[in-house]
Each structure stands twice: as structure tokens, then as C-alpha cells.
Amino acid sequence: xxxxxxxxxxxxxxxxxxxxxxxxxxxxxMRCRGKFDRDxxxxxxxxxxxxxxxxxxxxxxxxxxKCRWVPRDSPPIVEFSRCDDFSVPPxxxxxxxxxxxxxxxxxxxxxxxxxxWFMTHHACCDGxxxxxxxxxxxxxxxxxxxxxxxxxxxxxxxxxxLTNRGRLFRSRWENFKHLVWExxxxxxxxxxxYHRPVxxxxxxxxxSAETDEPASPQPSLSEKPKGWIEPHxxxxxxxxxxxxxLVKHAEKRGVTVNDxxxxxxxxxxxxxxxxxxxxxxxRRPIRLFVPMNTRxxxxxxxSACNHVSLVYLDRKPSMIRQRGSLVGSISFEMKxxxxxxxxxxxxxxxxxxxxRPGMLQGMLSKPxxxxxxxxxxxxxxxxxxxxxxVEGGVRVGSAAIERIELLAPVRPKTPLSVSAFRFLDCxxxxxxxxxxxxxxxxxxxxxxxxxxxxQKTLAAQ
Numbered sequence: 001x002x003x004x005x006x007x008x009x010x011x012x013x014x015x016x017x018x019x020x021x022x023x024x025x026x027x028x029x030m031r032c033r034g035k036f037d038r039d040x041x042x043x044x045x046x047x048x049x050x051x052x053x054x055x056x057x058x059x060x061x062x063x064x065x066k067c068r069w070v071p072r073d074s075p076p077i078v079e080f081s082r083c084d085d086f087s088v089p090p091x092x093x094x095x096x097x098x099x100x101x102x103x104x105x106x107x108x109x110x111x112x113x114x115x116x117w118f119m120t121h122h123a124c125c126d127g128x129x130x131x132x133x134x135x136x137x138x139x140x141x142x143x144x145x146x147x148x149x150x151x152x153x154x155x156x157x158x159x160x161x162l163t164n165r166g167r168l169f170r171s172r173w174e175n176f177k178h179l180v181w182e183x184x185x186x187x188x189x190x191x192x193x194y195h196r197p198v199x200x201x202x203x204x205x206x207x208s209a210e211t212d213e214p215a216s217p218q219p220s221l222s223e224k225p226k227g228w229i230e231p232h233x234x235x236x237x238x239x240x241x242x243x244x245x246l247v248k249h250a251e252k253r254g255v256t257v258n259d260x261x262x263x264x265x266x267x268x269x270x271x272x273x274x275x276x277x278x279x280x281x282x283r284r285p286i287r288l289f290v291p292m293n294t295r296x297x298x299x300x301x302x303s304a305c306n307h308v309s310l311v312y313l314d315r316k317p318s319m320i321r322q323r324g325s326l327v328g329s330i331s332f333e334m335k336x337x338x339x340x341x342x343x344x345x346x347x348x349x350x351x352x353x354x355x356r357p358g359m360l361q362g363m364l365s366k367p368x369x370x371x372x373x374x375x376x377x378x379x380x381x382x383x384x385x386x387x388x389x390v391e392g393g394v395r396v397g398s399a400a401i402e403r404i405e406l407l408a409p410v411r412p413k414t415p416l417s418v419s420a421f422r423f424l425d426c427x428x429x430x431x432x433x434x435x436x437x438x439x440x441x442x443x444x445x446x447x448x449x450x451x452x453x454x455q456k457t458l459a460a461q
Contacts, residue, residue: 007059007067007123008166009350010306014122015059015067015097016357017364019412020226023094024123026130027231027407030116031086034399035109037145042078044140045105047150049075051157052133052304054124055103065357076103083108086115089230095121103133114399122306122409128293129304131381138396142387145397153386158301165305168344168351178341185345195314197287198269199369200415201437204277224436232440233405234447236429238454243427245458255331258377261420261429262288262313263327264457265375268450270320275449276442285314289371289414292343309343312371323456369413376408380422393424407432416446
């Protein structure tokens with residue numbers, strides 16, 4: 001990042017959508033057998049900054065809230081701390097991009113093992129960009145801990161292309177061709193504001209399984225701390241055989257695994273909502289926010305940044321109960337959005353709002369339910385890393401990563417984000433939730449409903 005330049009429309013949106021108690025950050029949690037060398041961990045962070053300069057910049061805003069990236073020679077902060085129990089979530093400090101870089105690495109250690117939290121602010125990069133940083137960081141650590149050339153196994157990255165990271169279309173001709181499809185995108189935008197989705201925070205108080213009495217009271221949102229945060233997550237995992245069946249199920253029906261997972265998540269949300277006393281009506285759809293990657297072939301070497309758009313899937317509860325036709329409709333809609341580039345409508349609106357930052361801030365400050373949940377799929381990222389696979393894990397130096405969780409942001413009135421990914425040939429789903437809006441007892445019920453929905457899919461294969 002050689003000089004100052006303005007935040008683009010996506011970065012502007014993600015920066016102002018960061019609220020006290022609701023940090024707009026992404027996290028990857030890695031449970032490791034063994035420990036990381038502290039000097040190597042800090043040296044790797046400094047080298048990572050050179051490959052991905054967006055995570056090293058800081059933000060400066062004018063009195064009229066027009067913000068710019070300011071270059072800083074500030075690698076991601078690496079913090080080491082002692083821990084007795086990894087099951088207790090850490091207390092993390094939210095980002096302040098006006099004073100620090102947009103990435104942080106927290107390493108918690110016991111006598112023999114370690115846990116790494118790699119966090120990035122969403123204004124700096126999207127989920128794929130964040131995983132790009134995680135992968136490069138692990139390779140750098142592995143090389144330094146094995147006393148090899150740090151660049152061994154690293155692919156080339158393009159940092160010069162960051163100047164075009166906010167571009168909607170590659171040419172004026174491509175922009176002109178898209179105009180014929182834009183009315184469909186505007187129609188979808190109108191539906192987004194017209195429909196009010198199911199709000200998960202309206203669930204009845206959780207009951208104790210043993211006594212059917214109310215469980216321990218859920219803290220209210222007003223009691224949520226505005227500074228330090230504790231991430232809460234539950235993870236579902238399919239074994240390798242079940243994952244293979246899931247892939248075959250999708251191939252047999254001519255859809256993607258992502259379509260199948262979205263269908264099963266919607267079905268689980270309907271089952272869960274009925275179980276916890278949320279009144280369902282076809283006037284209030286189940287809505288999933290789905291980040292869509294907008295990188296093209298020419299962007300495959302692009303350094304970590306925001307190259308994404310947000311689309312949504314609305315389905316009436318009565319439609320969701322028809323499992324067979326639901327996955328086909330989801331597949332058709334997602335293909336139409338990709339082929340006709342309808343995701344550009346959201347980014348185009350953000351580009352217009354960028355010139356009126358006060359209007360955007362006002363819209364983002366209103367705590368109403370924009371979506372029932374967020375659903376993202378980051379694929380089999382670790383499979384592409386040149387790291388040694390050992391029994392039950394991936395080796396990095398003298399340590400071995402045995403388990404990972406991915407935590408996408410949760411928002412006011414959207415207390416759940418579900419991240420799908422593969423690790424060691426096993427399909428996994430991380431349910432990141434806000435305990436001030438939805439209780440752990442309810443998340444346990446939703447997790448069981450999602451597992452049951454997945455088992456129905458596998459049984460149908």
C-alpha cells in the first residue's frame with residue numbers, strides 16, 4: 001500500500017457496519033497439538049503484511065466521514081497468552097482501524113497444546129481473502145520453524161491489482177450488456193425491503209430438558225458489553241464417508257453441495273422455529289444472506305481484499321417443507337444470479353450510498369432484522385496448502401492443526417452465521433451465534449435439527 005487511497009464502496013459498507021458489541025470481523029480458530037515458535041509466529045506476521053497490504057492499512061476519516069486507507073508499516077499483532085481450558089471462549093478486543101492494522105493473531109497455550117485465533121476486519125478483506133491470509137501465514141510459519149526459505153510453497157500474489165478491487169465490470173461493453181438484466185436485480189432489491197424475514201430473536205425462553213422449567217435466564221442485549229467480546233460457536237461435522245455421500249447426492253441431482261447445504265439449513269430453521277415457539281407465516285420468509293465471490297479468472301492471484309457481493313435467498317415456510325423441489329429452486333436462483341451478474345445490484349447501490357455516508361450510517365444503525373441467518377461456504381481451503389498431512393491433522397512446524405472453526409460476523413437481529421467448509425476430507429458447519437440474542441439451549445436444538453436434516457439428505461442417497 002504505497003500511498004493513500006479512498007475506501008471503495010464495499011469497504012465503506014463493512015467499515016460503517018461495525019458497531020459496539022457487534023464487531024464486523026472474521027475469525028478462524030485452529031486447535032493445535034503442540035506449540036508454535038513465538039519468534040517464527042511474529043516473523044511470519046511481518047512477512048504476511050508484505051503479501052497482503054490491505055490488512056496492514058489504517059483508516060482516516062474526514063469530518064464529513066469520507067474515509068481513506070493510510071499506509072502503515074504495521075504487521076498483524078501477535079498476542080500470546082496462557083490458557084487452562086480451550087472450551088472457555090477467549091475475551092477478544094474489537095478492532096479500531098483508526099489506530100491499528102486490520103488483522104490480529106491471538107495464540108492461547110496450555111502446557112502442551114495451543115489454539116490460534118486469526119482475525120481480520122471485514123473492511124480489509126472478505127472470507128476468501130481472510131482464508132488466503134490464514135493459509136499464507138501457516139506456510140510462512142512452517143517454513144520458518146523448519147528453517148527453510150520463507151517463500152517456499154507460496155504462490156505469487158498480485159498487489160498491483162488492488163487498485164481495481166472495487167470494479168463492477170471489466171469493460172464498458174460488459175456493463176452495457178448487463179443493463180438488460182438490471183430490472184431483475186432491482187426487482188429483487190424491492191423484494192428485499194418489502195419482505196420482513198423470520199426473526200430468530202423472537203424464540204420463546206428455553207426450557208430445561210430434565211424439568212421442562214425455564215433454563216437459566218438469557219442475558220438481555222442491553223447487558224452486552226460494548227468493548228471486549230467472547231465468541232461462541234458450535235460445530236457440526238460429517239465424517240469422510242458421509243461427506244462423500246453428500247457430494248454424490250448433489251451430483252445426482254445436478255446441483256452443488258452449497259445448494260444442498262442451504263436447503264438443509266432452511267429446513268432446519270423451519271423445524272427449529274416451530275419447536276421454539278416462533279409463529280411462522282408465508283408473509284415472513286426464512287431469509288439467508290449469502291456472500292457471493294465476484295473474483296474472475298484474472299483475479300486468481302489477487303492479494304487479499306474484498307471482492308464479494310451479498311445476495312439473499314427468501315423462501316416461504318410452506319415452500320421449505322417441500323424438500324425435493326426446494327433444492328432445485330435454490331440451484332436455479334443461484335445460477336441465475338451468477339450468470340446474469342445480479343449480485344452487482346447490491347454493489348451498485350453501495351456505490352451510490354458511498355457519496356452519502358450519513359445516509360448509509362443511518363440505515364446501518366437501525367436494529368431491525370435484515371436476515372434470519374448468514375450462510376457462507378469457503379470450500380476445501382486447507383486441501384490446497386502445501387502442508388504435510390499427518391494422522392488427524394495438518395502439520396505446521398512442530399505443531400499439528402487438528403480442528404478448525406470459522407466464525408463469520410453476527411449482527412443485531414441476525415444472531416446466527418453458518419460457515420461451511422471442508423477439513424481433512426470432512427464437511428463441517430460452524431454455527432457462530434450471539435448468546436445475548438439467542439441462548440445456547442436454542443442453538444443446541446438448532447444444531448440437532450440441522451444434523452437431522454443432513455441425515456435425511458444422506459439417507460435419500
